[in-house]
Amino acid sequence: MYEPKIVGFLCTWCSYSGADLAGVSRLKSPWNLRAVRVPCSGRVAPELILRAFDEGADGVLVLGCHIGECHYDTGNHRTAKRLPVLHSLMAFAGLEPERLRLDWVSASEGERFARIVNEFTQTVRALGPCTWRQRNPIPLMEPLPDTLEAEAGGQP
């Protein structure tokens, strides 16, 4: 049963605290979100997002402070300008645009956080597994035949 893997970049001062508030208030939000705490949404470089999808994320959510409320004044300005450009580039390259979402959540908006994560997870679930990544990982539990067994330390 496919459960989407969602990587969430949450800024320390607003959205991460918002997520904490949602947790403390016992608001239900899906466990699919893997939270990555960053100092500011402005730190979320396009390389991070490209890498997340290359490593097999089904969806990427970037949550920052509302404009005008950034702890670093203008960090989220950069996010506001850069992410839409990246978004249109990735959509042009064949990523379903619904798989990447930028939104704004403040530290006091626990409910908003839960709602956004819920919505996003449902959207990504409906889209099915993401086919962006080409490299297939070797299944971890597959036994390795014909091995050159080595002791701890890895000397061949």
Add this chain to the structure above:
Amino acid sequence: MNTTTAIQDKARELLSGGQVTCVIGYEVGPRGRTRPAFVTRADDVARLVWNQECTHNLTTYLRDRLRPKGHGQTAEPPGRVAVVVKPCDSRAIHVLLAENQFQRDQVYLIGVACEGIRQGAGSGQVTDAWQRRCQACAERLPVVYDTLIGEPPEVGQVSDPWGADLARLEAMTPAERASFWLSQFDRCIRCYACRQACPMCNCPTCLYERDDSLWVAMRIAPDEKRAFHLGRAYHLAGRCIGCDECERVCPMNIPISLLNRKLASEMEAAFGFRAGLAPVLSPITTTLGGEEV
């Protein structure tokens, strides 16, 4: 006086007067192919030419030439350099100046009015057709120069050679687009010719070539190649001036300029911005202005 003679005269004047230590221009090699030329002596200027095969963006050589050689107290300051710039190349000068890659007084710009460059320029097979960037070019004069050579040519029909390709891609489903781009990048061998030819790609260590594989592994494989091309296109948003040299130098006919054109149109739509018309930074490197909030 034709443009070739005018360039040679100007180069002779600059070199013999000691105003510059080197003139970067174009020459024709023994096989008849036009290529970049670095002239350091006034008696050598006869090598310089101007023709419809002067495709190279010579501004890509400036940054390295204009940095001091050596370190600290024994560093030699670089000599002043003159460079021949077409209209498109001159826009690169503005971007490089805005990014402090060198100072304005370190270059003497020999601007050339350009009637266009032929497809296949620089190779052994030049055709009669104009390059796509020339078909789309409405400004035949450099945006910045110290001397201007040539009369502004009549601008004929200006077309949008990428419009049809871009529309075709936009009309596809995401899956079809993904498949299109993967099949294009399949041929890529990560030779980095596109990156090296580009004046704006000048990071001392390219993000996509790090020893620790932080953003992209070293494999020459589909995910990595796509990440490199998309990442590079993104880093050029608002900085690419559309010389299309990246696409010309690619040995595998990968339509790199489509990515750059797509982002250029996004920048124009979102910010009303075209790279290189003035020495200002790309909008995505700056904060929101009051009117954008």
Add this chain to the structure above:
Amino acid sequence: MNVISRDKLAAWIDDLVQDRTVIAPRDVEGVLLYRPVHSSAEVVWDYLRPAMSAKDALFPPTERLMLIDQAGEHITLRESLPEDEQVMFGVRPCDARGLKVLDALFIEDDPPDSWYTRRREHTTLVGLACNQMGDTCFCTSMGVTPDDHRDMDVMLTEVEDGYAVQAVTPKGEALIQGLALQHRPGDPPRQVITARLLFPQAEAWPSHFNDEYWEEMAERCLSCRLCAYVCPTCRCFDVRDETLAAGNGHRQYERIRCWDSCAGEVYRKIAGGHNPRAAKGQRLRNRFFCKFYYYPQQYGPLACTGCGRCIDACPVNIDITEVMQHVSEVNP
């Protein structure tokens, strides 16, 4: 000579693809490359030379050397050796000579490179003689001819309404067994050969090491890696361990190698940051010396087969024949 028609040859290819990989010149979005084909319909028959050389099939741009699985303290290694049989069809003599040049390092020098050696054993070369030499071709200066059969397993030469077929090695004979060949009197026609270029002997090179020429010639170089990658004989590579999946106490890595080039700026950079070949002239000088002096001294063959790809591919017209001319004609 023994002759076969193109139709029969195509039918033979369609037969071969059933049980092994057949690599032939193919049009890939306007670029001619040696690539696996699924049927003879995909094969291009009239061409000068593919954009990339035959080395791709034996020394691919990226290759896994080993798979590494780590579970806690326990580490398991599995070597990844190539096993598939492959036939390369339509190989040009300059490309086949390139493989012989690579053999001197990868197979004949000790220790042999397992991956290259394995692929070489599993590959049969069916060559196709050139009808003409291109503008940038100079194979005849490098000891190869356009119809050179010496490095092939089977050699094809175009004749009237068909191809002359010649088995060169036992492997080649085994491959064409059963092919219906017509006997015709005479030999395959010799091909048109252009004038030979001056070629400087290895001993001529060292005295030119300090020429100012290298820095001047390299000024326009972009330090990309095109010349090395399209070359049939360039063979430098980088090795790195890259991560695969991880989780549940397991981690997986693969040791891979991929192409590298001495023309790249960081190629010779060493820990601590010093770069002995920081200048473009130093790097290009190294490239040409490696081909014409270092490699022959160390391994025997010249590391250039005169295919001319580097001349066509270089975006700024850095020309190996101009370099050869300088070393031949100019006093150091």
